[in-house]
Amino acid sequence: MELYSLTLEEARKAIDRGEISPVELAEAVFKRIDTVEDKIHSFITVNRDNALAQARQAEQHIRQDIKHPLSGIPLAIKDNICTEGVRTTCSSKMLENFVPPYESTVTKKLRDQGYVLTGKTNLDEFAMGSSTENSAFGPTRNPWDITRVPGGSSGGSAAAVAADMCIAALGSDTGGSIRQPASFCGVVGLKPTYGRVSRYGLVAFASSLDQIGPITKNVKDAAILLNIISGRDLCDSTSANLPVPDFTSAAGKDIKGMKLGIPKEYFIKGIAYEVGSSVRQAIKQLESLGAVPVEISLPHTDYAVAAYYILATSEASSNLARYDGVKYGLRVEGEDLIDMYMRTREAGFGAEVKRRIILGTYALSSGYYDAYYKKAQQVRTLIKQDFEKAFEKVDAIVTPTSPVPAFRAGEKTDDPLQMYLADIFTISVNLAGVPGISIPCGFTSENLPVGLQIIGKHFDEESILKIAYAYEQSADWHKMKLEL
Amino acid sequence: MQYEAVIGLEIHAQLLTESKMFCGCSTKFGSEPNSQTCPVCIGMPGVLPVTNKKAIEYVIKTGLAVNCDIAPYSRFARKNYFYPDLPKGYQISQYELPLCGHGFIEINIDSETRKIGLTRIHLEEDAGKNIHEGAGNYSFVDLNRAGTPLMEIVSEPDIRTPQEAVEFMKKLRSLVRYISVCDGNMEQGSLRCDANVSVRPVGQKELGTKTEIKNMNSFRFVEKALDYEIKRQIKILREGGKIIQETRLWDSDRGITESMRSKEEAHDYRYFPEPDLVPVEVDDAWIERIQAQLVxxxxxxxxxxxxxxxxxxxxxxxxxxxxxxxxxxxxxxxxxxxxxxxxxxxxxxxxxxxxxxxxxxxxxxxxxxxxxxxxxxxxxxxxxxxxxxxxxxxxxxxxxxxxxxxxxxGLVQVSDESEIEKVIDEVLAKNPGEVERFRGGEEKLMGFFVGQAMKMTKGKANPKVLNELLKKKLGNL
Structure with missing residues (x-):
């Protein structure tokens, strides 16, 4: 087995036993990048020199018997998470040369635990998209079939994990941006409860929905990373002041008697046949492990996508106002101040970002606020209540992650609405603020991965990790390897 | 026709906190440009605001001092507009749910007490400053002030004259200084005032069209600007014209207000709840703690x-x-x-x-x-x-x-009678003419003798003793 194929847990053990060194591991990963990155284009910035220095430092720590859980582990970070001294572009021309003067809370935590930053991964510009095609630096391809998209917006991270160009990665999820690419790329992606992980240093798309989470080769690794990045952060007022349990202890626990809600609204229309059958098969498998499927209703599901695209774009229109050419990032000179603003934003933002800024600006405008923003907030409350009601009866909810497997590159780029519908099963989870995980649950006849989404109660990542782990161990889809 | 003015004031008071509203930077005035900034107050990508608790307490303290209701639940909102001194492209302010509401201040006008209602007090962050001097074709931006906590106090349209407006401002300034939440310095801009002004025929209930007056940075200018604006509006109405709803700027050099932007050009600020901050919850215990600190x-x-x-x-x-x-x-x-x-x-x-x-x-x-x-x-x-x-x-x-x-x-008072008598004798001897006139009935010359005696003693003579002895001497003559 190649070193780059190791999971986080395996790599940790191998390093701790002295079987491999962090430098060997980092070199193996970079060699893998050299071999396959041309086909995939997962990275915007490959951090080779720094990473090797970090790996050498890890070796020194190990020699000094300083033990950190991530010591010498090569991870990839989505390029909308600020890394001090390492360019952070958000896949936008606007921030093409932006080098943050500060470190995000999550990467600071990873750094404190000795991680090796392999590189910064591609995304849809400012995390707006579902295919990683809206990148100013070119699209990422799906390692299972390079004519297809890896999903998005964390497509670079998901593809890098699937193609073994890192041991694990971080992504961000506003409406499905971790889970949907994880499902397209056959890896594990976890969106934690809103407030579980600090957003400080995550370049904001929609502040009330954004959440950082792990993308990994298996469930256990997701739990390991979640342990490290979770917790109250004084720099993020919306981070929850709650104790963080040891998520890895969820692995291996019995799921007998756990009630799994199957929302009837999620299994009716538009689901690709093979996705539907894989997910139903997975539910049977969970039943055989002792879980009890219960049909539930999430009656406001139909309104989720509409509400989401009002709220997310409204917040985005405000969050992206700071890119004005005055302080940092791109500036295109103009005849006067307004002209400079317009030229800068015209040149700096891509079409999808502009579309969303315009949509959000409109929704917040005086005279429209009540009809759009306020109404959407009311829908959000109803959706939240749908989940609360459902969770009175069940321990977790199981759905497909995406109605379809990875689609072809360019297939939906001309039809934004079709693209938005790719997130139909993941969006409600962000609106409700609950945690969700996507794990592989089968393959289509074209050998494309299918993802199973497990949704939990607020701050109950343990239950979904428990179910995900039990399923994963019984099904072994995570051991499927792709060829490049 | 007689007209009366209807005035409402919006006062911005910079709070005397050590650090800024949403980050740890210093709020000191007059430092090297951009030396008091950090990723948060510069609006770097990915940063988040963290509320300064002291600033909230200062606003509650002010609210208590001006008889306001303190909201148990209030929320920050974003006010969106583009300007180089506004690093995030929005100002974090409060909109629908301010910290304080429904208060009043009493002012004294011609020994009569007038109650001026307060609509609300809310908390927000200040912007930076654009500097145009010495920059050639460019402008500089100084973000030292960006993020300084600012308290906005909005009055009801209860004010009727420029004098009342000034009294209101003075009273408010005195209050915020009393409770040490603002230094009240109008020249440095730590206390600023905008006014909404309209006029209407005396006796009419409904309000006339208002203008907003900005840039009045002293009590004197508040009075002058309002006076000018009221006269301007009355003149227009008398001549059969219409008041245009607009924002006007006070030009202190020329002593006039001038149109800055019309209602049509007004910004649509697209307020919405600030998603980066959790709502502010104020319980009774907290209010009581602050009440206890009130002087x-x-x-x-x-x-x-x-x-x-x-x-x-x-x-x-x-x-x-x-x-x-x-x-x-x-x-x-x-x-x-x-x-x-x-x-x-x-x-x-x-x-x-x-x-x-x-x-x-x-x-x-x-x-x-x-x-x-x-x-x-x-x-x-x-x-x-x-x-x-x-x-x-x-x-x-x-x-x-x-x-x-x-x-x-050697300024000790001389009360010794014999010493003073000596002086009196000398004064009377030196001024026989005056003594003669005094005798002739010019009694007001008494003051002259006192003055001469005081002069001789360099003011040290006990005036009571001096007066008594003088009367005695002159009476006996």
Whole structure:
């Protein structure tokens, strides 16, 4: 087995036993990048020199018997998470040369635990998209079939994990941006409860929905990373002041008697046949492990996508106002101040970002606020209540992650609405603020991965990790390897 | 037709917190441009605001001081607009749910008390400053002020005259200084005022079209600008014209208000709840803790000064207009000074000397105990009231005690009758003509003799003794 194929847990053990060194591991990963990155284009910035220095430092720590859980582990970070001294572009021309003067809370935590930053991964510009095609630096391809998209917006991270160009990665999820690419790329992606992980240093798309989470080769690794990045952060007022349990202890626990809600609204229309059958098969498998499927209703599901695209774009229109050419990032000179603003934003933002800024600006405008923003907030409350009601009866909810497997590159780029519908099963989870995980649950006849989404109660990542782990161990889809 | 003005004020007060509203940067005034900034107040990608608890407490404190309801649940909102001094492209402010609502301030106009309602008080962050001078074709941006906590106090349209507006501002300034939440410096911009002004025929209920006046950075300009604007509006209406709803800028050099932007050009700020901050929840225990820290406020202090020290209303009002002044007064009284005498000396000599040097009482080297000491010397007859003025000024300039000055300069009052008699005899001998006229019935010459005798004793003669002896001598002649 190649070193780059190791999971986080395996790599940790191998390093701790002295079987491999962090430098060997980092070199193996970079060699893998050299071999396959041309086909995939997962990275915007490959951090080779720094990473090797970090790996050498890890070796020194190990020699000094300083033990950190991530010591010498090569991870990839989505390029909308600020890394001090390492360019952070958000896949936008606007921030093409932006080098943050500060470190995000999550990467600071990873750094404190000795991680090796392999590189910064591609995304849809400012995390707006579902295919990683809206990148100013070119699209990422799906390692299972390079004519297809890896999903998005964390497509670079998901593809890098699937193609073994890192041991694990971080992504961000506003409406499905971790889970949907994880499902397209056959890896594990976890969106934690809103407030579980600090957003400080995550370049904001929609502040009330954004959440950082792990993308990994298996469930256990997701739990390991979640342990490290979770917790109250004084720099993020919306981070929850709650104790963080040891998520890895969820692995291996019995799921007998756990009630799994199957929302009837999620299994009716538009689901690709093979996705539907894989997910139903997975539910049977969970039943055989002792879980009890219960049909539930999430009656406001139909309104989720509409509400989401009002709220997310409204917040985005405000969050992206700071890119004005005055302080940092791109500036295109103009005849006067307004002209400079317009030229800068015209040149700096891509079409999808502009579309969303315009949509959000409109929704917040005086005279429209009540009809759009306020109404959407009311829908959000109803959706939240749908989940609360459902969770009175069940321990977790199981759905497909995406109605379809990875689609072809360019297939939906001309039809934004079709693209938005790719997130139909993941969006409600962000609106409700609950945690969700996507794990592989089968393959289509074209050998494309299918993802199973497990949704939990607020701050109950343990239950979904428990179910995900039990399923994963019984099904072994995570051991499927792709060829490049 | 007679018109009356309807005025509402919006006051921005910079809070005296050490650090900014949403980050740890210093709020110090006048530092090197952009030296008090960090990723948060510069609006770097990915940063998040964290609320300054002290700023919230200061607003609650103000709310309590002006009889407001304190909201148990309030929320920040984003006010969106583009400007180079606004790094995030939005200002974090409060919109639908402010921290305080429904208060009032009482002002005194022509010895009548008027109640001016307060609509709300909310908390927001200040913007930076654009600098156009010395930048050639460019402008510079200084973000030191960006993120400084700002409290906005909005009055009801209860104000009817520019004088009332000024009284309201003075009262508010006095209050915020009393409770130490704002330094009240209008020139440096830590206290700023905008006004909504309209006029209507006397007796009409509904409001006329209003204009908003900005840029009035002193009490004098508030009065002048409002006066100008009211006259301008009345003139337009008298001539059959219509008031245009707009924002107008006060130009203090030319003494006029000028159109800045019309209603059509007004920004759509697209307010919405700030998703990066959790709502502010204020429970009763917190309010009580803040209430307990509240000092005695000017109004109740004024009433107490009147009743406890028997001061006239005017004196009590003046002495309590500034907290430092009131404290100085009470200290002097505590140390033995007669209240009325202390008040007279403070409002007369002390104010005169401070005004001459344009200084505040805090900056004065004369201590309350020293005034009490001086008053003691007068009471004991050691010095005359006249000499005391000289001694007071000397104390003010040198910081020395009265007794030491009196001793050093030999200013002790002469009360010895034989000594004074000698002086009188000399005065009468030197001025036989005046003595003659006095005898002839010109009794007002008494003052002349007193003056001559005082001159000879360098003012040290005990005036009471001198007067008695003079009367006796002149009567016996």
């Amino acid at each position: 005695e406020l000017p109004d109740s202090k004024r009433k107490r000064f009147s009743s406890q020290y028997g001061l006239p209303e005017h004196d009590a009002a003046l002495l309590t207009s500034e907290r430092a002044m009131a404290e100085w007064f009470e200290k002097a009284v505590d140390l033995g000074g007669d209240p009325k005498a202390v008040s007279n000396w403070m409002m007369g000599e002390l104010m005169r000397l401070l005004n001459e040097e344009n200084r505040q009482i805090e900056e004065c080297s004369l201590k309350p105990g020293q005034l009490a000491g001086l008053l003691n010397l007068i009471d004991q007859g050691t010095i005359s009231g006249k000499i005391a003025k000289t001694v007071f000024e000397e104390m003010y300039r040198t910081g020395m005690d009265a007794a030491a000055i009196v001793k050093e300069k």
